[in-house]
Amino acid sequence: MVLIPIGTSYTAQLEGSSLKEVCCEQCRCEYVYVAARSGSGHGLAPLFMFQEAAESSAEKAAYQRLQKELAKAVDIAPCPRCSRVQGFMIRAKRLKIMQGAAVTAFVFLAPVLLFAAFGVGKSVLPDTLSRVAVGVLFEAGLVAAIGGALAFLFNPNAGRLFPFTRKAIQPTMTVEDFQAHQESEHQREQQELAERAEQIRQNQEKMEAENAAKRERAKARKEEEARKLAERAKRSI
Numbered sequence: 001m002v003l004i005p006i007g008t009s010y011t012a013q014l015e016g017s018s019l020k021e022v023c024c025e026q027c028r029c030e031y032v033y034v035a036a037r038s039g040s041g042h043g044l045a046p047l048f049m050f051q052e053a054a055e056s057s058a059e060k061a062a063y064q065r066l067q068k069e070l071a072k073a074v075d076i077a078p079c080p081r082c083s084r085v086q087g088f089m090i091r092a093k094r095l096k097i098m099q100g101a102a103v104t105a106f107v108f109l110a111p112v113l114l115f116a117a118f119g120v121g122k123s124v125l126p127d128t129l130s131r132v133a134v135g136v137l138f139e140a141g142l143v144a145a146i147g148g149a150l151a152f153l154f155n156p157n158a159g160r161l162f163p164f165t166r167k168a169i170q171p172t173m174t175v176e177d178f179q180a181h182q183e184s185e186h187q188r189e190q191q192e193l194a195e196r197a198e199q200i201r202q203n204q205e206k207m208e209a210e211n212a213a214k215r216e217r218a219k220a221r222k223e224e225e226a227r228k229l230a231e232r233a234k235r236s237i
C-alpha cells in the first residue's frame, strides 16, 4: 500500500470564560459565576497549499465554537445566599446525562450487532435479524434506563450530586459583592499604576541629577584644561 499525502490539517484550541448572571428562583438574590469552556476548530490545506488560510480558518472555527459553547454554557452554580441550585441548571445537567447515555448506547451498538450477527443466543433465537433486533432493543433499553435513573437521581438541592462531583460546582458571588470586588480590584490597579509612575519619576530625577553632576565635572575639567593651556601660553611668550 502506498500512502498518498493529500494535504496538511490544522487544529486550533481556544479557551475562554464568560460571566453568567442569575436571579435565584427561591430568594430572588442576583448573583454571578464564571463559566469556562474550550472550543476547537479544524482547517485543511489541500496538497500543502493555502497553509496560512487553513490555519486561520481553524482558528476562526475554534473561536466561533468557543463563543457558541460560552453562550449556551450552564453550570451547577448554587445561590450564594440560600444555596439553591436553580431548576434550569438541574434540567441542563439532566439533559447532559441523557445525552451521555445516548452516546454510550451508540458506542455499544457495534459489539451488540456483532454478537448478534455471530450467533450469540442462537439456541434461543435462530433468526439472525430477530437476534439483532432483540439485542439492539435490549441494549438501548438498558442504557436508557441507566441514563434515566442517573438523571432522576441527580438532585443537588437534596444533596445528590451523582453522577457529578463537587468539582462541578462553580463558586458564586452576589452581584453586590462582585461589584465591590471589581471596585477594590480597580482601586488596587490604580494604586499600582500610581506607584509605578512615581517609581519612573524618581528614576528619571535620579538620572537627571547624575547627568547634571557629570556635566558639571566635564565643565570643570574643561575649565581646568583651558586654564593650564593659557598658563602654558603665557610662559612660552
Ligand SMILES: [Zn+2]
Binding pocket: 024, 025, 026, 027, 028, 029, 079, 080, 081, 082, 083, 084
Ligand atoms: Zn437564593
